[in-house]
Amino acid sequence: MKLVNIDKPRLVQKQFVGHVCNFFRNMPFKFFAILVLFTICLSSTTYFAFFSKNDLHPPTEINGFLTFATVYNNQGKINLTKNEILIEATPASQPRVLVYASTDTFKWSFSATPLSATGYSHPIAFSVDWKFGEFLVWADATYGWYCNYRFNNTWVSTGIYLNSTLTLGSRYDIEIEWTKLSETVTTNLLISNSSWQKELMLEISVPPNAHIEYSNLYVAAWANNNARSTAIFDSSQFVSYNSAKFTQQTPFSLWALLASSIAMSIITIFVLVEKFWQVPFTIRLLFRRIGALISSMNAKKSMNNMISYVKRYNVVLLLFIFFGGLRLVLAAISYGHLFDTYTTKTWLSIIESKGTVAIFPFSDILPQYMGIRPVYPYPPIIAYTLSLIPGIPAQENLASVLMKSPAMAADLLIGALVFFTFKNREGLTTAVPALFLSLLNFVDSSIWGQYDSIVALFMVLSVWFVATKRMELGWIFAALAISTKQTALVLIPGLLILSIKQKQWSRLFYGFMMFAAVLFLVWYPFLQNGFSFDFATGVSGLRLWSPGGGLDPVSPEGGGGTSIWAFNIWPLVTLALNGQPPSVGIIGGVKDTLPNQFYTLSYFQLGTIIFALVYIALSIRVWKAKNPRDVMLQFGLLMLAFYMLPTRVHERYLIFALSFLPSAYTKSKILVGSYLVLLVTYWLSLEYALLGGPWRIWTGGFSPLINAVFSDYGLFVLISINVLVFLLLFFKTSSIPLHKRINQSEREEAE
Numbered sequence: 001m002k003l004v005n006i007d008k009p010r011l012v013q014k015q016f017v018g019h020v021c022n023f024f025r026n027m028p029f030k031f032f033a034i035l036v037l038f039t040i041c042l043s044s045t046t047y048f049a050f051f052s053k054n055d056l057h058p059p060t061e062i063n064g065f066l067t068f069a070t071v072y073n074n075q076g077k078i079n080l081t082k083n084e085i086l087i088e089a090t091p092a093s094q095p096r097v098l099v100y101a102s103t104d105t106f107k108w109s110f111s112a113t114p115l116s117a118t119g120y121s122h123p124i125a126f127s128v129d130w131k132f133g134e135f136l137v138w139a140d141a142t143y144g145w146y147c148n149y150r151f152n153n154t155w156v157s158t159g160i161y162l163n164s165t166l167t168l169g170s171r172y173d174i175e176i177e178w179t180k181l182s183e184t185v186t187t188n189l190l191i192s193n194s195s196w197q198k199e200l201m202l203e204i205s206v207p208p209n210a211h212i213e214y215s216n217l218y219v220a221a222w223a224n225n226n227a228r229s230t231a232i233f234d235s236s237q238f239v240s241y242n243s244a245k246f247t248q249q250t251p252f253s254l255w256a257l258l259a260s261s262i263a264m265s266i267i268t269i270f271v272l273v274e275k276f277w278q279v280p281f282t283i284r285l286l287f288r289r290i291g292a293l294i295s296s297m298n299a300k301k302s303m304n305n306m307i308s309y310v311k312r313y314n315v316v317l318l319l320f321i322f323f324g325g326l327r328l329v330l331a332a333i334s335y336g337h338l339f340d341t342y343t344t345k346t347w348l349s350i351i352e353s354k355g356t357v358a359i360f361p362f363s364d365i366l367p368q369y370m371g372i373r374p375v376y377p378y379p380p381i382i383a384y385t386l387s388l389i390p391g392i393p394a395q396e397n398l399a400s401v402l403m404k405s406p407a408m409a410a411d412l413l414i415g416a417l418v419f420f421t422f423k424n425r426e427g428l429t430t431a432v433p434a435l436f437l438s439l440l441n442f443v444d445s446s447i448w449g450q451y452d453s454i455v456a457l458f459m460v461l462s463v464w465f466v467a468t469k470r471m472e473l474g475w476i477f478a479a480l481a482i483s484t485k486q487t488a489l490v491l492i493p494g495l496l497i498l499s500i501k502q503k504q505w506s507r508l509f510y511g512f513m514m515f516a517a518v519l520f521l522v523w524y525p526f527l528q529n530g531f532s533f534d535f536a537t538g539v540s541g542l543r544l545w546s547p548g549g550g551l552d553p554v555s556p557e558g559g560g561g562t563s564i565w566a567f568n569i570w571p572l573v574t575l576a577l578n579g580q581p582p583s584v585g586i587i588g589g590v591k592d593t594l595p596n597q598f599y600t601l602s603y604f605q606l607g608t609i610i611f612a613l614v615y616i617a618l619s620i621r622v623w624k625a626k627n628p629r630d631v632m633l634q635f636g637l638l639m640l641a642f643y644m645l646p647t648r649v650h651e652r653y654l655i656f657a658l659s660f661l662p663s664a665y666t667k668s669k670i671l672v673g674s675y676l677v678l679l680v681t682y683w684l685s686l687e688y689a690l691l692g693g694p695w696r697i698w699t700g701g702f703s704p705l706i707n708a709v710f711s712d713y714g715l716f717v718l719i720s721i722n723v724l725v726f727l728l729l730f731f732k733t734s735s736i737p738l739h740k741r742i743n744q745s746e747r748e749e750a751e
Helices: 002-025 029-052 243-247 251-295 299-312 314-333 338-354 361-365 380-387 396-426 428-439 443-448 452-467 471-482 486-502 505-528 569-578 603-624 628-644 651-664 669-690 693-697 704-709 712-735 744-750
Strands: 060-063 069-071 077-080 084-089 096-102 106-118 121-130 133-140 144-151 172-180 184-192 197-205 215-223 228-240
Touching (some): 060 361, 084 096, 084 215, 096 106, 096 228, 106 215, 121 172, 121 228, 133 172, 133 184, 133 197, 172 215, 215 228, 314 396, 314 428, 314 443, 338 396, 396 428, 396 452, 428 669, 443 452, 443 651, 452 628, 471 486, 471 505, 486 505, 486 603, 486 628, 569 712, 651 669, 669 712, 704 712
Antiparallel strands (some): 060 228, 084 228, 096 215, 106 172, 106 228, 121 133, 121 215, 172 184, 184 197
8 A cells, every 4th residue: 555655646647747748649730830830939039028129228210201291381392202302492481391200319310401592591491399399490591500499389589690601502411419308308409511510509498297298300491582492401310219118028028928938848849759750641641632632623614613603693793793892982082081091101101111010110200190199009910911002102092992902801801701601501591681781881991991890800700710619710810800909809808708618628729829829920020129019008009908098089198088989878978977068069088087987986997897797798698609690699799888888989899899790690670670770870970080070060061961960969869879779789689589490492502
């Protein structure tokens, strides 16, 4: 007995090692390649994060003029290239170019050559403009070089003479260093040419409690009446010192990288030992399958099959052609959302000139547009998608179609997924109506121009594959979804519950492995370039999930808003509890982080609690779902709850629910009617935002019908309808007959 007791721990140890070896021995070979690739990628990322990023504040350097805007009121002439700017000031004009912006300390050097100057004119002028002041330097051929500045909107009475005349045709080298401190702004100026040099330092006090959020850099020229001037600016180099403040990894991320890298390296060693003998067999099998595929190819048979397919599915093809053409026409004739379109063009310009991974460091130097800085706030996949667009053509219509094409393609792919899933399971009589409903969802992609359809496609694919017990594919698409936009994070807890329900533990392990591998493969180039992996709560994610973040449609810099033009419960809540805001209408954003907004809770906390409770209830229904279509319905309700209940929800987020619901199609009047109603209110909410919300509506520039629909009373009705539809679907979907039996003819047709 004693000998048995002594050997028992060793026996257990041997059994454990044997189980581990058997586990890796039975692992499919396709996961071996992914595992090795993932481990290499993860180890490289870890090494880079720990050992290569020693400088916590690496500067972002830009050569040339990355211009963003011109300001000249149709006066003067401006010729822009990547290397130089030629500015001609015609009589009574002041053409100006916004070349850079910065959120913190920078150094800017460039050269300026005055070509001509007649009368009282300034061929050379440049300025640094921030919220509480402006540093301005100019030169004219009569009086020479001057420097001036304003403080708190008050100009200094006399300019500072820099004691030099301006020589036409002479090249002047200029360097400005702008330093932002807690209570002062320091500007160092150095101007020189072959015979003259001047250095100047100005220190300007900052008002108490002031927050300098940005500084804009301009080059300009000026001409009085009956005067002209011309100058050329070149050899520009801009260095910003702010990028690492937003991109450096947190200690948690670094240690998580290190621990994951070590663990995956150990696992990979196990797999290498256990899988090495399978390599020759796998290669032989691959060549056999390729040979069988080539031998089975028959051109005549393939053509006959194609003709038969077209005849059988002509209605389906016509639907795709019609709705695809409709999207192209709408994309061509509509500019899209002003801010989002401008932002997309800016990102495309950066990608074209500097490369894909440069898009995030360049966020530090983007000037504000419509009161918001168009930084790149998303994970990498949207940047990769933009890289596929071959530049922005001069024709506005063609440019609009190209920028919207990825989202429109995702729309059609969601429709194709809905069609084929129903065709294979329930026949054309169910597949065609479901396809029609799915293709009706076209406004966000073809008119607005946002890329939400790509996220929705990945989310729908993820849930569908997990629901049909293809766990690995499901988690691959989950990784792609959250690598496209942060909003997909809301899907992950429900997807995990659905995966555990399948009780396929080995496939779930492979799914997690693929999920992690795809995440790091997608993120690695950006991580290497300084992009933060903590994208959900960081600045790059607009802080959508943290207190104090988000955007307010009325005051974009004012913190979180209860509803960002979404027709959900929050306009009704704020209207009932606070009264109608006098200047912003029923959709007016209310800060959601103020204390005691609802008893002791803020609106942000209240919305989060309500959504969490509904999420738990829907997760239970996901667990009890009996077939994939029922699962898709519950996830559609979950995404509808995400739109209706939390604060800080954009008007566009209803697209996720509308992407899931056609996959749960039945002939139920409740389900079809609710989907169509939500589709109409969604279109109207997007059009309301595209028209500029209450600001443009109240100007009276639209028809009486539009003004009536988007009046406070009209909006109240639309929002109330959305709330009622949500409650109806939530409480009545359990009675919808989702387990419909198909007859024999439909089954044969599907096969």
